[in-house]
Amino acid sequence: MHVYVHIPFCESICAYCDFYRYKTNASIQKQWFTRILEEIDALSFSSIDTLYFGGGTPSSLANDMLVRIAEKFIPYLAQSYEWTIECNPETLTQEKIRLYANLGINRISLGVQSFQLDILHALGRKHTLEDIFRCIQQCRDNGIHNISIDLMYGLPHQTLKDLQKDIDIFLKLDLPHLSIYSLQIEPNSIFGKQGVQPCDPDLEADMYERIRQDLTQTGYEQYEISSYCKEGMYSRHNLCYWDDSDFLGIGCGASGRIHGKRYDQNQSLQAYIQNGSIREYVESNPPFEAIMMSLRTAFGLDIQTWNQKYQRDFEKEYQRVLKKYAKQLKIRNGRCVCTPSGLEILNTILVEFLEDS
Ligand code: SF4
Structure with missing residues (x-):
């Protein structure tokens, strides 16, 4: 069984983001928390091979709430499970890393996006380079070595030289996994509303090729169009999306697939708080x-x-x-x-x- 849990809260909203997310608000979060526990309690689980806490920013959730949610799944984890949590460097403290490791979380996906401060500022990201390096070191110190980072390319004013710097730093960090995406200007994002223009397609293609060449020549396998890893360190959870498997999607903003039928939980956060979980099955x-x-x-x-x-x-x-x-x-x-x-x-x-x- 593969399970995805969507935690839709973020401390701040990034300029390119059009995901299902809301700015953190303590009282709304409390009401959401009651609802998501109800949703989980109404489900039945068999052995969970992969569990993925995505968002939003799961690492921004208060520790006590995260523990209560996590505890619902722990009894069902398969012997050799993969449990990932998405984190942003500025919200991932040493205390949280220890807590996650103690719960049994064994994979961290860190939203780095770039190693250049000016680009991070333009994207509306709040972390510093020190935050990134600290998080990686502290994850390793606490026994979490399965670390993936997200990077972006095709960014406003980004040159091939800028991209090269990001690739070089990534390679020095010697991490097992990279997800790297080109920027899409979504109409409902801050960039979309500001009329930011997409990257020149030729430059974007050159960037894609530079990434592919540099990573594959240094021992990474491009196992998916946007994903690279070392020696079999695939994202087992993401593989379930690509290999025609079913997966359970929990929480507002999640999608799932049961017996081949896809569903979304698309209602607004307010509606979720009012109605609880509603699956909308989609034509597929x-x-x-x-x-x-x-x-x-x-x-x-x-x-x-x-x-x-x-x-x-x-x-x-x-x-x-x-x-x-x-x-x-x-x-x-x-x-x-x-x-x-x-x-x-x-x-x-x-x-x-x-x-x-
Ligand atoms: S990109 Fe991630 S961290 Fe930024 S607002 Fe969107 S969900 Fe939140």
């Missing part, structure tokens, strides 16, 4: 989604499993697309995999898969 196309998600990864699509699960014939049905993108899509050992050049135009390829679905 599971066979296509399985292709879409698996092609993001280095493992690709297991053709036989897909054929059996959906009672279809992948190679026959998508003969046209496979032929048209023969250089970008390879079939190896029974799996359809995107080459590096395929990953660069994955969205275009997926549109064609969808047309033939």
Whole structure:
């Protein structure tokens, strides 16, 4: 079983953010807390392989609330579980790291975004470089070595040289995992409202390629379009999104998938406090989604499993697309995999898969 818990509170709102999040407010948080405990209590769990506390900023939640939520899941953790918590460097204190380690949390995902102060300020991030390095050291000191950081590229005024500095610092830190995303200007974000222009597509493509080359040449595996890791240190939780598995999404702002059916918990925080959890099932196309998600990864699509699960014939049905993108899509050992050049135009390829679905 894979479980995602959404904690939708942040101390401040970043300029690029269009996630489901609210600025921390003690009285609203208290009411949310009652509701999320009710939601968890109404569910039944089997053995939990991966548990993910995401947000928002889970590390901004008061310790006593986090402990009460965590305790609901601890009895169900599988023997070799992965339990991740997303943290922001400025809210992740030594005390919190100790607490998380004592609870059994064994993976930290740290929202770094950049190692350059001027860029962090422009993004509306509140942490300093000292915060980042302190958090990483304190996680290691407390036995949490499975650390991932998030970085961004394609940022306003960011040059290839700026990006190079970020990559170099990341490599020096010798961390097992990196998630790296290009900035998307979302209309409802502060950047969107300010009319900030997206990065030049050619520069963005050069940045993507620079990241890919530098990381793969220094021993990292690009196992997903935006994810790199050392020696099998994959995000096991994220793999469940890409390998066509079900996962439980808990809390307002969470999404989930049960028996192949996707749902969102999209109601506002106020509505969640009033109504409790409401799952809205969304129209989906599971066979296509399985292709879409698996092609993001280095493992690709297991053709036989897909054929059996959906009672279809992948190679026959998508003969046209496979032929048209023969250089970008390879079939190896029974799996359809995107080459590096395929990953660069994955969205275009997926549109064609969808047309033939
Ligand atoms: S980017 Fe993360 S920390 Fe920043 S406002 Fe959004 S959810 Fe909160």
